[in-house]
């Protein structure tokens with residue numbers, strides 16, 4: 001046999017090992033669930049690989065065995081799963097490649113600094129394989145990859161390095177041998193181990209067997225200590241919250257429990273069971289178009305694939321879970337999934353149950369729902385834009401800030417607050433609430449006492465125009481060219497004065513059009529302004545200016561669009577300009593340029609030529625100062 005080769009841990013590993021051992025001292029028992037979870041993953045992988053490569057199938061039953069050896073003071077967790085090659089051992093047990101672990105590290109650090117309470121939370125975290133060092137001073141991993149003849153022993157005392165040497169294992173699989181620390185003998189006791197498996201690992205669908213080797217030379221006798229039935233196949237009334245939570249952590253490799261779950265069975269043309277979850281936190285790649293999403297697919301209990309995105313539309317990409325079909329073929333491929341009627345039927349139900357899960361959260365746990373909404377609301381809104389079928393259901397879940405409410409409001413609540421004579425749901429889109437709150441476009445709406453919803457997500461303008469109406473009320477943008485606020489509330493005299501104002505403004509409108517003809521599509525009078533002299537509005541079908549800028553910055557082939565300039569004929573500045581236009585037409589052009597830039601600034605858009613803007617402003621202020 002050749003010499004063992006020695007390798008050093010990658011930098012982060014030592015850091016994690018250190019943190020694990022120092023932070024989790026009061027939750028040492030988590031090591032067992034981590035090692036069983038890994039063994040279960042390895043069994044799933046083997047069963048799956050054997051579908052296409054019969055050489056890899058196991059003659060005996062796939063299972064996990066725990067052997068406590070009181071004499072040697074070792075605890076061994078074995079599985080006859082996929083196993084690891086030497087290279088895989090080096091890679092998987094010697095580095096922290098996963099972003100999840102990195103994130104965990106920083107959280108752990110923070111929680112540790114935060115408080116004693118933080119320390120309590122740490123117990124819920126999963127730290128994977130390294131948690132073995134909570135109870136062991138040395139760990140050996142003997143593994144043989146399915147389909148390979150040779151086996152290796154990885155060994156480390158968790159200091160700086162590990163060794164890998166040739167070893168013997170009669171069949172494929174992995175033994176994780178823990179050389180327990182002096183004071184950890186409790187983990188050799190059958191009752192303690194049985195309790196831990198029941199508490200943390202009961203969701204595991206593979207058999208888990210336990211044996212204690214004593215003084216005698218007899219071969220240890222294993223007894224089955226779990227139900228070994230897939231959690232999602234059990235009746236919901238037989239599953240505890242804690243079991244759902246442990247299963248979720250195992251499935252998603254999350255260290256926090258889920259925000260909500262939904263467990264269901266579908267009977268009818270398609271027979272399948274499902275268990276869906278809403279995570280408590282968004283993944284770092286939620287908006288990465290190449291990120292994987294989807295549920296885990298099993299066929300008649302057999303794990304088939306992770307991230308089956310064919311079963312879950314993109315707007316639900318934050319939903320995690322498992323679907324177990326009775327009808328799909330075991331050798332189902334990605335291609336087949338994409339083009340299968342069975343799959344479409346399943347997907348429909350998965351969407352239905354996902355939305356139900358979110359609806360229940362909104363109804364039963366409003367605070368949790370708001371947390372969900374803050375993290376995933378913008379993604380859910382994509383469904384309004386892209387999936388006609390689910391529009392109405394999603395619309396009921398929408399939450400927006402509003403000009404009259406503190407906190408978020410629903411469209412339904414908005415409608416119930418609508419004023420007499422108000423015919424539409426009004427909203428404003430932009431980059432921030434504060435910018436929208438002082439937008440000139442809202443003046444007449446506010447004066448009438450109409451509530452305005454503030455929409456600040458990039459997807460909002462698209463979602464809201466796809467939605468069109470809610471409860472038969474049209475959704476109308478305060479910035480939209482179509483906004484028509486009648487003057488029906490005016491008296492006869494007022495109406496006359498109004499007509500007069502409009503007539504007088506005609507020549508000035510012509511002047512504005514001439515000066516701004518390269519920048520503006522049209523100049524007209526406004527019914528939406530009260531305190532501001534003018535504003536810019538988007539022609540029908542056009543993009544909101546902040547969206548246009550965003551899309552241009554991303555080079556999405558958008559050409560800037562000319563907009564409509566609206567004047568407030570009652571504003572003293574406009575009335576004054578009408579007079580000036582008769583007396584000193586040349587100077588009026590300067591005023592008009594300045595007012596146009598001012599309208600851009602008021603809506604949060606940049607001016608085309610800031611230097612020219614500053615010069616004009618200075619000139620006019622100087623004249624005024626000298627006058």
Ligand code: ADP
Pocket residue numbers: 034038039042079081082083084092093127128129130174253
């Ligand atoms: P995670 O399970 O989140 O991937 P772990 O630290 O628990 O992280 O395990 C690291 C990796 O080591 C696993 O992803 C797997 O590739 C490998 N591994 C651990 N235990 C086993 C095992 N019993 N059989 C096969 N591979 C294993």
Ligand code: MG
Pocket residue numbers: 034037038128129
């Ligand atoms: Mg693991």
